Amino acid sequence: MQQTFRCPACGAQFPTQLALEEHVSREHQGTQLPPSQAKDPASSREFPSDESIEESREREGQKAG
Numbered sequence: 001m002q003q004t005f006r007c008p009a010c011g012a013q014f015p016t017q018l019a020l021e022e023h024v025s026r027e028h029q030g031t032q033l034p035p036s037q038a039k040d041p042a043s044s045r046e047f048p049s050d051e052s053i054e055e056s057r058e059r060e061g062q063k064a065g
Contacts, residue, residue: 002015005017005019005020006020007023007024009024009027009028010027
């Protein structure tokens with residue numbers, strides 16, 4: 001099975017990463033996030049991972065104790 005590269009913005013598939021990058025630069029120039037991710041705050045990079053939340057809770061617990 002041949003590996004394909006999927007455009008995160010529109011879902012189009014390409015046979016090479018170069019073809020995908022060319023597509024993105026032509027079709028989605030200036031687009032930061034795919035619309036589905038832009039509408040879903042849970043997928044935003046601003047939100048910490050579960051591990052970061054757990055670590056911050058441990059630090060807060062140490063400050064209180």
